[in-house]
Amino acid sequence: MAGENPASTTEYIQHHLQNLVYGNHPEHGWGFAHSAQEAADMGFWAIHVDSMLWSIGLGSLFCLMFLRAAKKAHTGVPTGWLNCVEMIVEFIDGAVKDSFHGRNKMVAPLALTIFVWIFLMNLMDLLPVDLIPSLLALTGVEYQKIVPSTDPNVTLGMALAVFIMMIYYSFKIKGGGFVKELTMHPFNHWAFIPVNLFMETVGLLAKPFSLGLRLFGNMYAGEMIFILIATMFAAGAGAGFISGGLHAELFGEQTSALFWLVIFALVCTVCGLNLKGKISTGKTVLLSMAFMAIGGGLFALGGGLMQWGWAVFHILVITLQAFIFMVLTVVYLSMAHEDH
Amino acid sequence: MNINLTLFGQMVTFAFFVWFCMKFVWPVIIDAMEARQKKIADGLDAADRALRDLELAQNKATDQMKEAKQEAAGIIDQANKRASQIVDEAKNQARAEGDRIKVAAEAEIEQEINRAKEELRASVAGLALAGAEKVLGHAIDDKAHRALVDNLAAQL
Numbered sequence A: 001m002a003g004e005n006p007a008s009t010t011e012y013i014q015h016h017l018q019n020l021v022y023g024n025h026p027e028h029g030w031g032f033a034h035s036a037q038e039a040a041d042m043g044f045w046a047i048h049v050d051s052m053l054w055s056i057g058l059g060s061l062f063c064l065m066f067l068r069a070a071k072k073a074h075t076g077v078p079t080g081w082l083n084c085v086e087m088i089v090e091f092i093d094g095a096v097k098d099s100f101h102g103r104n105k106m107v108a109p110l111a112l113t114i115f116v117w118i119f120l121m122n123l124m125d126l127l128p129v130d131l132i133p134s135l136l137a138l139t140g141v142e143y144q145k146i147v148p149s150t151d152p153n154v155t156l157g158m159a160l161a162v163f164i165m166m167i168y169y170s171f172k173i174k175g176g177g178f179v180k181e182l183t184m185h186p187f188n189h190w191a192f193i194p195v196n197l198f199m200e201t202v203g204l205l206a207k208p209f210s211l212g213l214r215l216f217g218n219m220y221a222g223e224m225i226f227i228l229i230a231t232m233f234a235a236g237a238g239a240g241f242i243s244g245g246l247h248a249e250l251f252g253e254q255t256s257a258l259f260w261l262v263i264f265a266l267v268c269t270v271c272g273l274n275l276k277g278k279i280s281t282g283k284t285v286l287l288s289m290a291f292m293a294i295g296g297g298l299f300a301l302g303g304g305l306m307q308w309g310w311a312v313f314h315i316l317v318i319t320l321q322a323f324i325f326m327v328l329t330v331v332y333l334s335m336a337h338e339d340h
Numbered sequence B: 001m002n003i004n005l006t007l008f009g010q011m012v013t014f015a016f017f018v019w020f021c022m023k024f025v026w027p028v029i030i031d032a033m034e035a036r037q038k039k040i041a042d043g044l045d046a047a048d049r050a051l052r053d054l055e056l057a058q059n060k061a062t063d064q065m066k067e068a069k070q071e072a073a074g075i076i077d078q079a080n081k082r083a084s085q086i087v088d089e090a091k092n093q094a095r096a097e098g099d100r101i102k103v104a105a106e107a108e109i110e111q112e113i114n115r116a117k118e119e120l121r122a123s124v125a126g127l128a129l130a131g132a133e134k135v136l137g138h139a140i141d142d143k144a145h146r147a148l149v150d151n152l153a154a155q156l
Helices: A006-016 A036-041 A049-072 A080-099 A107-126 A131-138 A152-174 A176-184 A190-238 A244-251 A257-276 A281-337 B006-136 B142-155
Strands: A021-025 A029-032 A046-048
Touching (some): A006 A190, A021 A036, A049 A107, A049 A152, A080 A107, A080 A281, A080 B006, A107 A152, A107 A281, A152 A176, A152 A281, A152 B006, A176 A190, A190 A281
Antiparallel strands (some): A021 A029
8 A cells, every 4th residue: 555645656556557477578588577667678578467367267157157148058948147148149149230331250259259258358347456466465376467458568569459350351252452542542643652551551551450449548547446436545545634643643654454344344344235125225325435535545435436436437348348349340341341 | 548468458348249249149149140130020020921811811701601501592592493393293193092082982873873774674673574574463484584684674
């Protein structure tokens, strides 16, 4: 946890934005980077272990869950998980049929994979920013970014894969027509070929980059706001309005993570009791606010409310971004399939 | 924020997941859904057809009932006609029989009359001769007068 001075707040934010990097450091050889500088020194031949593991994990989760539904798929009345999967599949199928008019068996599964996978990766954004990194920090993992889609490597990697498919299908379907499209548009005259080529190439390259950077930008900004709101907890922890003195008495300058877990568990218990109908909603709100105020003072209380508000809004953003990435991919592939 | 190998790692992972989804997930689910759609459409079709069949059968049954009623009415009509015909025939027959019996009776009566007449004729001569014998007081030469009396009797 960062203290109240600006330097450590900056440190806290930068720490949260640093991936766990494994690579070949020019001086220390192969290993995990222990600072942002070391990570930067590793250059291209390094890998973001956290991004890769989380994205592979979430992708596998998607595959396994959908495979389970596919195994159980039958022509009778669908129930439970199969019903949910079929709703998603039908939604994707409808979206693909709306915007893709070529004949390609790969586009619909591609769209499904993109939508669900990106949605799951974005969903990690809704987990409290400190929860998993602090837990992993206890086991000695220094850096951890749990939202793979806030890593430009991940989003651009997917966008580049889409780009390769665009190029492949453009050549496959249009053949020479693709070259003509690049050289003879928008000015249909041989003298304009260099100008056309330049403009079309820029337009072509803009597609994957906008695709990848849009997702990255949205998720990065969302994550950033979560982190910024989280710094309010940190500030509150040091200077709790109500119980700052108590903190100092108990933990000194550094608040233990255990304390936060106790507060977290208390708030969860209150919410759980409310869900079971044991206590009224009004009491739930009052008790949660009281726990937050005791835990971190008014700053933390405000921070908690803001986290909650931003998370609710972010549900919309993560779904929308996954959907936009999918639709644009389908549209780009559809353009690659259109023979003029 | 560094661009590094993660980029290619992600591309490969992405390609693998898309392949997996395309191979094992999508076709299975979409096939099941399409099969179900077809099943439901078939079911609805069958229901429609059954409804139409029912209507047809009902129409047919009504038609047949109507036909049967008509037929029955025809049969009754015919029977009535036949009955009156039989009655008429019987009447005619009875009348004819009666006539025949009457004629036969008349003929018999005629015959009886004739026979009586014959008998009368046969006996009248004898009686007349006997009467005449009595009147005349002596015997009449039977042979001489027989022809005379027979002649008389024939005129009866």
